[in-house]
Amino acid sequence: MNFTNLFRIALKALGNNKMRGFLTMLGIIIGVASVITMLAIGQGSKRSIRAQISEMGSNMIMIHPGADRRGGVRLDASEMQSLKLEDYKAIVNETRYVAACSPSVSSSGQTIYGANNYPTTIYGITPDYLDIRKYSLAEGTMFGEQDIISSAKVCVVGKTIVDNLFTNGESPIGKVIRFGKIPFQIVGVLTSKGYNTMGMDQDDLILAPYTTIQKRVLAITHLQSIFCSAITEEQTEEAEEEIASILRRNHKLRATDEDDFNIRSQQELSTMMNSTSDMMTVLLACIAGISLLVGGIGIMNIMYVSVTERTREIGLRMSIGAKGRDILAQFLIEAILISVTGGIIGVLLGIGASWMVKLVAGWSVYVQLYSVILSFAVCTVTGIFFGWYPAQKASNLDPIEAIRYE
Amino acid sequence: MNAIIELKDIKRDFVVGNETVHALRGVSFSIQAGEFVTIMGTSGSGKSTLLNILGCLDTPTSGEYCLDGYSVRQMGKNDRAELRNHKIGFVFQSYNLLPKTTSIENVELPLMYNSAVSAKERMKRAIEALEAVGLHDRLYHKSNQMSGGQQQRVAIARALVNDPVLILADEATGNLDTRTSFEILTLFQELHARGRTIVFVTHNPELSAYSSRTIVLKDGHVIQDSCNEHIASAKETLASMPKTDD
Numbered sequence: 212m213n214f215t216n217l218f219r220i221a222l223k224a225l226g227n228n229k230m231r232g233f234l235t236m237l238g239i240i241i242g243v244a245s246v247i248t249m250l251a252i253g254q255g256s257k258r259s260i261r262a263q264i265s266e267m268g269s270n271m272i273m274i275h276p277g278a279d280r281r282g283g284v285r286l287d288a289s290e291m292q293s294l295k296l297e298d299y300k301a302i303v304n305e306t307r308y309v310a311a312c313s314p315s316v317s318s319s320g321q322t323i324y325g326a327n328n329y330p331t332t333i334y335g336i337t338p339d340y341l342d343i344r345k346y347s348l349a350e351g352t353m354f355g356e357q358d359i360i361s362s363a364k365v366c367v368v369g370k371t372i373v374d375n376l377f378t379n380g381e382s383p384i385g386k387v388i389r390f391g392k393i394p395f396q397i398v399g400v401l402t403s404k405g406y407n408t409m410g411m412d413q414d415d416l417i418l419a420p421y422t423t424i425q426k427r428v429l430a431i432t433h434l435q436s437i438f439c440s441a442i443t444e445e446q447t448e449e450a451e452e453e454i455a456s457i458l459r460r461n462h463k464l465r466a467t468d469e470d471d472f473n474i475r476s477q478q479e480l481s482t483m484m485n486s487t488s489d490m491m492t493v494l495l496a497c498i499a500g501i502s503l504l505v506g507g508i509g510i511m512n513i514m515y516v517s518v519t520e521r522t523r524e525i526g527l528r529m530s531i532g533a534k535g536r537d538i539l540a541q542f543l544i545e546a547i548l549i550s551v552t553g554g555i556i557g558v559l560l561g562i563g564a565s566w567m568v569k570l571v572a573g574w575s576v577y578v579q580l581y582s583v584i585l586s587f588a589v590c591t592v593t594g595i596f597f598g599w600y601p602a603q604k605a606s607n608l609d610p611i612e613a614i615r616y617e
Numbered sequence: 618m619n620a621i622i623e624l625k626d627i628k629r630d631f632v633v634g635n636e637t638v639h640a641l642r643g644v645s646f647s648i649q650a651g652e653f654v655t656i657m658g659t660s661g662s663g664k665s666t667l668l669n670i671l672g673c674l675d676t677p678t679s680g681e682y683c684l685d686g687y688s689v690r691q692m693g694k695n696d697r698a699e700l701r702n703h704k705i706g707f708v709f710q711s712y713n714l715l716p717k718t719t720s721i722e723n724v725e726l727p728l729m730y731n732s733a734v735s736a737k738e739r740m741k742r743a744i745e746a747l748e749a750v751g752l753h754d755r756l757y758h759k760s761n762q763m764s765g766g767q768q769q770r771v772a773i774a775r776a777l778v779n780d781p782v783l784i785l786a787d788e789a790t791g792n793l794d795t796r797t798s799f800e801i802l803t804l805f806q807e808l809h810a811r812g813r814t815i816v817f818v819t820h821n822p823e824l825s826a827y828s829s830r831t832i833v834l835k836d837g838h839v840i841q842d843s844c845n846e847h848i849a850s851a852k853e854t855l856a857s858m859p860k861t862d863d
Contacts (some may be wrong), residue, residue, distance in 0.1 A: 213732040220729060227717045527713040530674060531727040531775070532702020534695045611674050614713065 217537065221544035228517075235513040236553035238506030239590050243557025244564055246499035246586040247578060251565040253492030255576035260484045266404065268345050269477050270310075270444045272451055274298075274437040274458070277471045292433040293462060293471045299437050301457050308450035310442045313340040314434045316424045322417065324376040324388040331372060333390050333417040335424025336438075343440040351384045351399030354420055362422040366395040369414035370403040393427050395419060447476045503586070506553070507593035514546050514601035525605050526613025539606035546598020547591060554590040558583050620683075621782050621814050622648040622671065627680035629666050640666040641677070642837035648816065648830075650782070653809040655825040656818045658834035665787075667834065668818045672705055672785050673697040685782045702730050706776025710788035712768040714760040720747055720771045721756050727779045746774040750804060766797035773804060777813075784808065786817045790824070796858060802827055802851035827851050 225232045261269070276291035299314045316335040321328050334340070338353045354365045368383065377383050383397045395417070404413040425431055441450035451474050458472050518525070525538055533541075561583075565576045629641040640663045648654055658664040669675035670682060673689055674697075682689045685704055689697065701707075706727075714723045724743040728734045734742070747756055750770040760768060769789065776784050786805070790798035806827060809815055817828060825831040826849040833841035 216729045216732070223718070223722070227715075523713060524715060527709075527715075528726070528730075529698065530672065530701060530707050532698050532730045532779075534698040534730075536695075537730060611669050614709065 214540075217540045217544055221541050221548060224521075224541070225545055225548055231513060231517075232549055235510055235549050236556065238509035239503070239550050239553030239593070240506075240557040240560060242499065242503030242506040243554050243586045243590050244561035245502050246496065246589075247558060247561025247582055248564045248568065248576075249495035249499045250492065250582035251561070251576040251578045252568060252574060253488065253495050254579055254582075255569075255574060256491065257485065257488040258577055259575040260488055261481070263407070264477055264481045264484065265444070266345055266407070268343055268440060269481060270441040270447050271343055272309075272439040272441060272447065272454065272474060272476045274439070274454065275473045275475070276435075277469070277473050291471075292431075294434040294437060295461075296432070296434060298458055298461050299434060301461055302437065302439060302454055305457055306450065306453045308441050308446045308453055309439045311339040311342045312437065312439045313337040313343060314421050315340070315436045315438055316421055316429055316431065316434060318390075318424060318428050320391045322372060322376065322388055322390050324386065327376045327378060329372060329375040331415055331417060333366070333419055333424060333428065335419055335421035335428075337421060340418065340438060343438045346404065347402045348399045349402040350382075351397070353399055359420040359422050362426050363420060364393060364395050364423060364427070365398045366390075366417050366419040367399040367401060368397055368418075369401045369416045371412055371415040372417060373400055390417065391428065441476075447478055451476060499586075500589075503589060503593060506590070507550070507597040510546055510549055510594060511597035511601060513549075514542060514598055515604070517545075518542065518601045518605040521605075522608065522613045522616040525608050526610050526616060529608070529610035530614055535606040538608075539602045542602035542605050543595065543598050546602065547594040550590045550594025550598075551587075554587045557590070558587060561586070619650055620647045621650050621652075621685055622646075622816075623681070623683040625681040627667075627670060627677045627682060629663075629670065629675070630678045639837055641670075643680070644834075644837070644839055645680075646832060646839060646842060648783075648814065650814050651809075651812050652830055653805070653815045653828040654817065654830045654832060655828040656816060656832045656834065657820065657822060657825055659820060661836075662834040663837040664818055664820075664834050668785065668787055668816075671783075671816060672707060673701050702727060703779060704782050706773075706779065706781040706784045708769070708772050708776050708784065708786040708789045710791040712760075712765075712772045712792070714768055714771055714775075716761060717759055719757045719759055720752060720763075720774070723760060723771055724774045724778050726775060731779065742778050743774070746778040747771070749777060749808075750774045764797075765793050766800055769793065769797075769801055770804065773801075773808075777808070782814060784813055784815045786815065788819055789817065790821075791819070796855070799851050799855040799858070803855060806848075806851050827854075 274294065276293040296314065299312065302309060303312050313336045317332050319330070319332045321330050337359060338355065341347065341353060348367070351367070353367060354363065357363070358365050373383050376388060377386070383400055385397065387394045387396050389395070401414065407413050439450065439454065441447040455470065455474055459470065462471055464471065528538060562578050565578050568574055569576045624647065625645050627641050627644045628639070631638045631640055644667060656664055656667065666675070670677055673684065676690055676692070680690070684700065687700060689700070692700065715726070721740070721743050724746050725739050728739040728742065744756065747753060750773050752767065752770050752774065755763065755767060760771065763771070790801050793801060802824065805815055805817065809829070817824070826845065828845065829848055830844050831841065832839055
């Protein structure tokens with residue numbers, strides 16, 4: 212018995228019962244489509260979280276001074292003066308895994324332009340800060356090295372500042388605003404980044420040379436924090452270790468001393484968010500998997516009924532020379548055809564549904580090849596698994612009884 | 618003349634509960650090529666059991682059965698299936714055509730289980746078989762669009778398509794009205810005239826007159842085995858019947 216003939220026979224038998232075949236398929240179609248859609252939604256949300264984190268700078272490393280543990284009264288970390296300019300320079304010069312580095316000092320206060328004023332924070336940084344925090348300029352230019360050396364009173368402002376100070380729509384470039392009592396000339400405006408996942412307005416800031424803020428605003432010589440970026444996200448941990456060892460050496464800490472600084476990266480945040488969305492994905496996949504299982508049972512049910520109903524046909528086939536294995540193969544092929552056809556339709560429907568979700572709900576979805584292959588494979592296996600029992604039953608029928616079955 | 622069927626002391630017992638039922642209690646006969654044999658018997662005479670054994674659907678408890686030189690008793694299921702596929706053509710009382718399937722596809726069916734026959738050859742032989750039973754104009758009719766007589770003709774074509782050494786008909790006219798019965802019987806006589814070996818199992822004694830030999834079973838024994846000197850012609854009987862209006 213060759214396979215082509217068996218295939219024809221099975222196809223013909225299915226063709227004789229189109230409606231039933233379709234209804235049986237429906238279980239598989241819904242199962243596969245939901246697996247694909249659910250995984251696409253899960254993957255989409257994971258990706259959008261990743262994108263948001265990387266917008267904040269997924270390879271960003273923040274170094275703050277540690278709380279003072281020596282005295283009885285603990286001081287706020289920002290009061291600590293343990294981070295020095297030398298630390299920044301050492302990090303810039305000695306590390307292998309750090310791509311960009313910027314010192315940071317900041318001050319909160321009122322900015323004034325003409326009759327408008329707005330409370331904000333001014334950050335003293337180097338131009339590297341833009342790279343680290345993934346900011347870019349919408350117009351104008353960034354201040355340069357020369358401005359840092361000369362402690363120039365120039366600044367780059369975020370969109371929120373522009374909106375609140377320049378209410379009549381004039382261009383802010385070249386205008387002079389005051390922060391507290393100190394005038395700053397605006398040389399550039401940042402591209403808007405909107406709110407981050409924590410609900411913080413990322414456009415509500417003013418950037419100025421750190422030397423200017425140190426000398427003219429805060430009158431300090433130490434740094435409040437240092438921002439770095441690792442070369443890649445994966446190298447964040449190596450970069451952290453490297454920075455820690457440099458800082459410990461610079462601060463002359465003994466092996467038994469605790470760090471007098473804190474290094475934080477986005478890793479933990481990213482891990483946490485990923486695990487949440489992973490859990491969601493598993494949950495969704497489980498629900499979808501169950502519907503696939505139910506679809507499989509549907510196949511078994513219909514095939515089982517079909518075997519009983521077609522007992523005489525089976526008896527006839529056997530009496531004209533079909534062997535048990537021919538009958539087994541026929542029914543198995545029928546079950547697989549149902550599940551595979553259902554699988555193909557389900558895949559298409561799943562991809563379509565994912566697009567619908569994207570279009571209608573505006574969620575980010577991402578159909579992965581592996582989820583297509585996985586659900587397709589699962590439904591084929593489902594077909595074989597649930598088709599086996601009825602097919603086995605059919606092939607074991609006694610032709611004498613089957614042919615006279617009423 | 619060579620023997621197509623040789624039965625030697627065939628016994629077949631069935632165990633039903635604690636009792637053993639002896640369906641066949643030692644049946645011996647042989648059928649030569651080209652014979653048209655009617656096997657008769659009342660219900661319970663063992664004729665169905667004998668038919669199953671002749672058709673290689675069942676094996677005897679003891680005794681020897683040779684079909685066209687092949688000893689069947691020791692054969693396994695799959696070998697018997699293959700033997701049926703090559704040597705036997707079945708015609709059933711209730712036609713047993715596949716529903717919603719064309720004549721050609723129904724007739725092709727036995728060849729579908731014979732991988733030696735190509736698709737082209739299969740089609741050709743199916744058409745030939747259908748022509749042989751006078752259904753050349755019904756090739757693509759579906760089984761549910763045909764009358765009982767036509768369906769039985771398709772079934773006979775299906776039995777012929779694998780060019781069997783033996784055609785086994787089980788009450789082949791049982792579901793048909795008298796007129797159509799004789800049409801089918803005429804067809805069998807024509808096939809016989811062309812040299813086919815036919816075994817016709819029935820409980821209707823009238824039909825025995827149209828075959829060349831009659832075997833009568835009773836309680837698992839052959840009680841009569843006689844050759845017909847004067848074979849009645851089904852065609853003539855048909856001609857003598859009053860015409861219906863269709």
